[in-house]
Amino acid sequence: MSFDETTQEDGEEEQAVAAVSLAQVKHIILILSGKGGVGKSSVTIQTALSLCIMGYKVGVLDIDLTGPSLPRMFGLEGKSIFQGADGWMPVKVDTNAEASLSVMSLGFLLGDRGNSVVWRGPKKTAMIKQFIKDVYWGELDYLLIDTPPGTSDEHISIAENLRYAEPDGALVVTTPQSVATSDVKKELNFCKKVNLNVLGIIENMSGFICPYCAECTNIFSSGGGERLAKEFEVPYLGNIPIDPKFVELIENQKTEEKTLTELYEASPIYQIFKDIMQRVLDQKHPGRMS
Numbered sequence: 001m002s003f004d005e006t007t008q009e010d011g012e013e014e015q016a017v018a019a020v021s022l023a024q025v026k027h028i029i030l031i032l033s034g035k036g037g038v039g040k041s042s043v044t045i046q047t048a049l050s051l052c053i054m055g056y057k058v059g060v061l062d063i064d065l066t067g068p069s070l071p072r073m074f075g076l077e078g079k080s081i082f083q084g085a086d087g088w089m090p091v092k093v094d095t096n097a098e099a100s101l102s103v104m105s106l107g108f109l110l111g112d113r114g115n116s117v118v119w120r121g122p123k124k125t126a127m128i129k130q131f132i133k134d135v136y137w138g139e140l141d142y143l144l145i146d147t148p149p150g151t152s153d154e155h156i157s158i159a160e161n162l163r164y165a166e167p168d169g170a171l172v173v174t175t176p177q178s179v180a181t182s183d184v185k186k187e188l189n190f191c192k193k194v195n196l197n198v199l200g201i202i203e204n205m206s207g208f209i210c211p212y213c214a215e216c217t218n219i220f221s222s223g224g225g226e227r228l229a230k231e232f233e234v235p236y237l238g239n240i241p242i243d244p245k246f247v248e249l250i251e252n253q254k255t256e257e258k259t260l261t262e263l264y265e266a267s268p269i270y271q272i273f274k275d276i277m278q279r280v281l282d283q284k285h286p287g288r289m290s
Protein backbone atom coordinates (compact mmCIF):
# COMPACT_ATOMS: atom_id res chain seq x y z
CA MET A 1 0.00 0.00 0.00
CA SER A 2 1.44 3.36 -0.92
CA PHE A 3 1.40 6.39 1.35
CA ASP A 4 -1.37 7.98 -0.71
CA GLU A 5 -3.57 4.91 -0.38
CA THR A 6 -3.64 4.86 3.44
CA THR A 7 -7.21 4.32 4.58
CA GLN A 8 -8.92 6.34 7.29
CA GLU A 9 -8.94 3.30 9.59
CA ASP A 10 -5.19 2.83 9.15
CA GLY A 11 -4.71 6.54 9.80
CA GLU A 12 -6.56 6.40 13.10
CA GLU A 13 -4.53 3.40 14.19
CA GLU A 14 -1.24 5.13 13.24
CA GLN A 15 -2.30 8.26 15.11
CA ALA A 16 -2.95 6.22 18.27
CA VAL A 17 0.34 4.30 17.92
CA ALA A 18 2.44 7.45 17.49
CA ALA A 19 0.63 9.25 20.30
CA VAL A 20 1.48 6.59 22.90
CA SER A 21 4.98 5.40 21.99
CA LEU A 22 6.42 8.80 21.10
CA ALA A 23 4.57 10.73 23.79
CA GLN A 24 7.74 11.89 25.56
CA VAL A 25 9.79 12.58 22.39
CA LYS A 26 10.16 16.29 21.66
CA HIS A 27 11.72 16.26 18.17
CA ILE A 28 11.97 13.67 15.40
CA ILE A 29 14.55 13.97 12.61
CA LEU A 30 15.00 11.53 9.72
CA ILE A 31 18.34 11.10 7.95
CA LEU A 32 17.97 10.32 4.24
CA SER A 33 20.18 9.87 1.21
CA GLY A 34 19.41 8.96 -2.39
CA LYS A 35 22.50 6.80 -2.78
CA GLY A 36 24.25 4.16 -0.69
CA GLY A 37 27.63 4.75 0.88
CA VAL A 38 27.48 8.55 0.91
CA GLY A 39 27.82 8.64 4.70
CA LYS A 40 24.22 8.72 5.91
CA SER A 41 24.94 6.55 8.96
CA SER A 42 28.05 8.61 9.69
CA VAL A 43 25.91 11.76 9.61
CA THR A 44 23.39 10.07 11.92
CA ILE A 45 26.18 9.23 14.38
CA GLN A 46 27.65 12.72 14.20
CA THR A 47 24.20 14.28 14.72
CA ALA A 48 23.61 12.01 17.73
CA LEU A 49 27.02 12.65 19.31
CA SER A 50 26.85 16.42 18.67
CA LEU A 51 23.39 16.73 20.21
CA CYS A 52 24.53 14.62 23.15
CA ILE A 53 27.61 16.82 23.69
CA MET A 54 25.31 19.86 23.51
CA GLY A 55 23.34 18.36 26.42
CA TYR A 56 20.33 16.84 24.69
CA LYS A 57 18.83 13.40 25.38
CA VAL A 58 19.04 11.49 22.12
CA GLY A 59 17.61 8.25 20.76
CA VAL A 60 18.62 6.68 17.43
CA LEU A 61 16.37 4.30 15.50
CA ASP A 62 18.04 2.33 12.69
CA ILE A 63 15.46 1.30 10.07
CA ASP A 64 18.06 0.07 7.57
CA LEU A 65 16.77 -3.50 7.85
CA THR A 66 18.90 -5.05 5.12
CA GLY A 67 22.18 -3.57 6.37
CA PRO A 68 21.92 -2.36 9.98
CA SER A 69 25.36 -0.82 10.57
CA LEU A 70 24.70 1.40 13.60
CA PRO A 71 25.37 -1.23 16.34
CA ARG A 72 28.91 -1.70 14.92
CA MET A 73 29.50 2.01 14.33
CA PHE A 74 28.41 2.92 17.88
CA GLY A 75 30.63 0.14 19.30
CA LEU A 76 27.57 -1.84 20.49
CA GLU A 77 28.12 -5.08 18.56
CA GLY A 78 27.02 -8.17 20.50
CA LYS A 79 24.65 -6.18 22.75
CA SER A 80 21.03 -7.21 22.89
CA ILE A 81 17.84 -5.43 23.79
CA PHE A 82 15.44 -6.72 26.39
CA GLN A 83 11.72 -6.52 26.84
CA GLY A 84 10.87 -4.23 29.74
CA ALA A 85 7.40 -3.64 31.24
CA ASP A 86 6.91 -0.65 28.89
CA GLY A 87 8.33 -2.24 25.72
CA TRP A 88 11.69 -2.94 24.07
CA MET A 89 14.47 -1.09 25.87
CA PRO A 90 17.00 0.47 23.45
CA VAL A 91 20.74 -0.09 24.07
CA LYS A 92 22.56 2.73 25.89
CA VAL A 93 25.83 4.17 24.56
CA ASP A 94 28.40 4.85 27.27
CA THR A 95 28.88 8.63 27.21
CA ASN A 96 30.66 11.04 29.51
CA ALA A 97 27.98 13.59 28.71
CA GLU A 98 25.16 14.11 31.18
CA ALA A 99 22.66 13.62 28.41
CA SER A 100 21.79 10.07 27.41
CA LEU A 101 22.19 8.33 24.06
CA SER A 102 20.33 5.11 23.22
CA VAL A 103 20.09 3.06 20.04
CA MET A 104 17.54 0.63 18.58
CA SER A 105 18.40 -1.48 15.56
CA LEU A 106 17.36 -4.78 14.01
CA GLY A 107 21.05 -5.71 14.41
CA PHE A 108 20.42 -6.20 18.17
CA LEU A 109 17.55 -8.59 17.51
CA LEU A 110 19.37 -10.75 14.98
CA GLY A 111 22.05 -11.87 17.43
CA ASP A 112 24.26 -14.56 15.88
CA ARG A 113 21.89 -15.01 12.92
CA GLY A 114 24.05 -12.56 10.94
CA ASN A 115 23.76 -8.84 10.58
CA SER A 116 21.17 -8.47 7.83
CA VAL A 117 17.93 -9.98 6.54
CA VAL A 118 16.33 -10.56 3.15
CA TRP A 119 12.70 -9.64 3.67
CA ARG A 120 9.85 -8.74 1.37
CA GLY A 121 7.96 -5.45 1.73
CA PRO A 122 5.14 -6.53 4.10
CA LYS A 123 7.59 -7.98 6.64
CA LYS A 124 9.69 -4.81 6.57
CA THR A 125 6.55 -2.71 6.98
CA ALA A 126 5.48 -4.79 10.01
CA MET A 127 8.95 -4.47 11.59
CA ILE A 128 8.98 -0.69 11.23
CA LYS A 129 5.50 -0.42 12.71
CA GLN A 130 6.71 -2.48 15.66
CA PHE A 131 9.77 -0.24 16.07
CA ILE A 132 7.51 2.82 16.26
CA LYS A 133 4.96 1.15 18.52
CA ASP A 134 6.97 -1.07 20.86
CA VAL A 135 10.24 0.70 21.69
CA TYR A 136 10.27 2.48 25.04
CA TRP A 137 12.38 5.63 24.53
CA GLY A 138 11.33 7.42 27.69
CA GLU A 139 11.98 11.17 27.71
CA LEU A 140 13.92 12.28 24.63
CA ASP A 141 14.85 15.67 23.20
CA TYR A 142 15.65 14.15 19.80
CA LEU A 143 14.78 10.89 18.09
CA LEU A 144 16.96 10.40 14.99
CA ILE A 145 15.83 7.87 12.39
CA ASP A 146 18.52 6.44 10.09
CA THR A 147 16.99 5.13 6.87
CA PRO A 148 18.32 2.91 4.05
CA PRO A 149 19.42 4.59 0.79
CA GLY A 150 16.81 5.41 -1.86
CA THR A 151 13.05 5.49 -1.54
CA SER A 152 12.14 1.92 -0.62
CA ASP A 153 9.48 0.07 1.41
CA GLU A 154 11.15 1.30 4.60
CA HIS A 155 10.70 4.95 3.56
CA ILE A 156 7.05 4.55 2.64
CA SER A 157 6.44 2.67 5.86
CA ILE A 158 8.17 5.19 8.14
CA ALA A 159 6.37 8.07 6.41
CA GLU A 160 3.04 6.32 7.04
CA ASN A 161 3.89 5.53 10.66
CA LEU A 162 5.04 9.07 11.40
CA ARG A 163 2.15 10.67 9.56
CA TYR A 164 0.60 11.95 12.78
CA ALA A 165 3.80 12.21 14.80
CA GLU A 166 4.80 15.63 13.39
CA PRO A 167 8.48 15.00 12.65
CA ASP A 168 10.62 18.16 12.44
CA GLY A 169 11.88 16.98 9.07
CA ALA A 170 14.74 15.33 7.22
CA LEU A 171 18.48 15.86 6.89
CA VAL A 172 19.38 14.86 3.33
CA VAL A 173 22.95 13.65 2.74
CA THR A 174 24.79 13.75 -0.57
CA THR A 175 28.36 13.66 -1.84
CA PRO A 176 29.64 16.29 -4.30
CA GLN A 177 29.56 14.06 -7.40
CA SER A 178 26.64 14.45 -9.83
CA VAL A 179 25.88 10.70 -9.68
CA ALA A 180 24.96 11.18 -6.01
CA THR A 181 23.15 14.50 -6.41
CA SER A 182 20.90 13.11 -9.17
CA ASP A 183 19.79 10.32 -6.78
CA VAL A 184 19.22 12.87 -4.03
CA LYS A 185 16.75 14.68 -6.32
CA LYS A 186 14.52 11.58 -6.14
CA GLU A 187 14.78 11.71 -2.35
CA LEU A 188 13.79 15.39 -2.29
CA ASN A 189 10.82 14.63 -4.55
CA PHE A 190 9.82 11.84 -2.16
CA CYS A 191 9.89 14.32 0.74
CA LYS A 192 7.60 16.63 -1.23
CA LYS A 193 5.22 13.76 -2.02
CA VAL A 194 4.86 12.65 1.60
CA ASN A 195 4.87 16.21 2.93
CA LEU A 196 8.07 15.77 4.91
CA ASN A 197 9.86 19.02 5.73
CA VAL A 198 13.49 19.15 4.54
CA LEU A 199 15.67 20.64 7.29
CA GLY A 200 18.52 20.87 4.82
CA ILE A 201 21.13 19.24 2.62
CA ILE A 202 24.56 18.18 3.90
CA GLU A 203 27.40 17.54 1.46
CA ASN A 204 29.58 14.77 2.90
CA MET A 205 33.08 13.72 1.76
CA SER A 206 33.59 17.20 0.37
CA GLY A 207 37.32 17.91 0.66
CA PHE A 208 39.92 16.04 2.72
CA ILE A 209 41.32 16.78 6.18
CA CYS A 210 45.06 16.04 6.24
CA PRO A 211 45.81 13.72 9.18
CA TYR A 212 49.15 15.49 9.71
CA CYS A 213 48.31 19.18 9.61
CA ALA A 214 44.44 19.16 9.72
CA GLU A 215 44.43 21.38 6.59
CA CYS A 216 41.31 20.84 4.43
CA THR A 217 41.88 20.39 0.67
CA ASN A 218 39.25 20.00 -2.07
CA ILE A 219 40.23 16.80 -3.86
CA PHE A 220 37.00 16.33 -5.81
CA SER A 221 34.62 18.93 -7.16
CA SER A 222 32.34 20.42 -4.53
CA GLY A 223 29.20 22.54 -4.54
CA GLY A 224 26.74 19.89 -5.81
CA GLY A 225 24.81 19.93 -2.53
CA GLU A 226 24.55 23.71 -2.49
CA ARG A 227 23.28 23.79 -6.10
CA LEU A 228 20.67 21.15 -5.23
CA ALA A 229 19.53 23.16 -2.21
CA LYS A 230 19.04 26.23 -4.41
CA GLU A 231 17.13 24.23 -7.02
CA PHE A 232 14.74 22.72 -4.44
CA GLU A 233 14.64 25.88 -2.29
CA VAL A 234 15.70 24.08 0.88
CA PRO A 235 18.46 25.13 3.34
CA TYR A 236 22.05 24.18 2.60
CA LEU A 237 23.58 23.16 5.94
CA GLY A 238 27.25 22.80 4.97
CA ASN A 239 29.89 20.34 3.90
CA ILE A 240 31.83 17.67 5.82
CA PRO A 241 35.29 16.76 4.54
CA ILE A 242 36.73 13.24 4.46
CA ASP A 243 38.50 12.81 7.79
CA PRO A 244 40.63 9.65 8.13
CA LYS A 245 40.66 10.20 11.90
CA PHE A 246 36.87 9.90 11.96
CA VAL A 247 37.09 6.45 10.32
CA GLU A 248 39.71 5.47 12.91
CA LEU A 249 37.46 6.76 15.68
CA ILE A 250 34.52 4.66 14.46
CA GLU A 251 36.63 1.54 13.84
CA ASN A 252 38.68 1.58 17.07
CA GLN A 253 36.41 3.19 19.64
CA LYS A 254 36.19 -0.02 21.69
CA THR A 255 39.92 -0.22 22.39
CA GLU A 256 40.20 3.37 23.61
CA GLU A 257 39.84 4.32 27.24
CA LYS A 258 37.76 7.38 26.46
CA THR A 259 34.07 7.33 25.58
CA LEU A 260 32.86 7.91 22.03
CA THR A 261 31.52 11.36 22.92
CA GLU A 262 34.89 12.41 24.43
CA LEU A 263 36.81 11.17 21.38
CA TYR A 264 34.38 12.84 18.99
CA GLU A 265 34.38 16.13 20.87
CA ALA A 266 38.18 16.29 20.48
CA SER A 267 38.14 15.52 16.73
CA PRO A 268 38.54 18.18 13.99
CA ILE A 269 35.38 16.93 12.25
CA TYR A 270 33.24 17.87 15.31
CA GLN A 271 34.40 21.49 14.97
CA ILE A 272 32.90 21.44 11.46
CA PHE A 273 29.81 19.38 12.23
CA LYS A 274 28.72 21.40 15.26
CA ASP A 275 28.23 24.45 12.98
CA ILE A 276 26.01 22.31 10.73
CA MET A 277 24.06 21.16 13.79
CA GLN A 278 23.71 24.72 15.03
CA ARG A 279 22.12 25.68 11.68
CA VAL A 280 19.54 22.94 12.25
CA LEU A 281 18.87 24.04 15.84
CA ASP A 282 18.57 27.68 14.73
CA GLN A 283 15.56 26.72 12.63
CA LYS A 284 13.75 26.56 16.00
CA HIS A 285 11.13 23.93 15.40
CA PRO A 286 8.53 24.24 18.11
CA GLY A 287 8.72 20.52 18.95
CA ARG A 288 5.95 18.00 19.31
CA MET A 289 5.33 18.62 23.01
CA SER A 290 5.22 22.43 23.03
Ligand SMILES: Nc1ncnc2c1ncn2[C@@H]1O[C@H](COP(=O)(O)OP(=O)(O)OP(=O)(O)O)[C@@H](O)[C@H]1O
Pocket residue numbers: 033035036037038039040041042043064067069148149204205240241242243244246247250
Ligand atom coordinates in the same frame (compact mmCIF):
# COMPACT_ATOMS: atom_id res chain seq x y z
N1 LIG B 1 33.32 12.48 6.35
C1 LIG B 1 33.86 11.27 6.36
N2 LIG B 1 35.19 11.11 6.51
C2 LIG B 1 35.74 9.88 6.48
N3 LIG B 1 35.07 8.74 6.28
C3 LIG B 1 33.74 8.83 6.13
C4 LIG B 1 33.05 10.08 6.15
N4 LIG B 1 31.73 9.83 5.95
C5 LIG B 1 31.60 8.50 5.83
N5 LIG B 1 32.79 7.89 5.93
C6 LIG B 1 33.08 6.44 5.82
O1 LIG B 1 32.51 5.95 4.61
C7 LIG B 1 31.93 4.67 4.81
C8 LIG B 1 30.45 4.71 4.41
O2 LIG B 1 29.78 5.57 5.33
P1 LIG B 1 28.34 5.23 5.92
O3 LIG B 1 28.27 3.80 6.34
O4 LIG B 1 28.04 6.28 6.89
O5 LIG B 1 27.47 5.42 4.59
P2 LIG B 1 25.93 5.12 4.35
O6 LIG B 1 25.47 6.12 3.33
O7 LIG B 1 25.18 5.09 5.62
O8 LIG B 1 26.02 3.67 3.75
P3 LIG B 1 24.83 2.62 3.46
O9 LIG B 1 24.38 2.92 2.08
O10 LIG B 1 25.53 1.30 3.57
O11 LIG B 1 23.76 2.82 4.48
C9 LIG B 1 32.15 4.31 6.27
O12 LIG B 1 33.30 3.50 6.36
C10 LIG B 1 32.42 5.66 6.96
O13 LIG B 1 33.27 5.54 8.08
Ligand code: SF4
Pocket residue numbers: 210211212213214215
Ligand atom coordinates in the same frame (compact mmCIF):
# COMPACT_ATOMS: atom_id res chain seq x y z
S1 SF4 C 1 48.25 19.14 3.74
FE1 SF4 C 1 50.26 19.78 4.36
S2 SF4 C 1 50.92 18.31 5.96
FE2 SF4 C 1 49.12 17.51 4.95
S3 SF4 C 1 49.97 16.12 3.46
FE3 SF4 C 1 49.60 18.07 2.42
S4 SF4 C 1 51.51 19.18 2.62
FE4 SF4 C 1 51.61 17.48 4.07
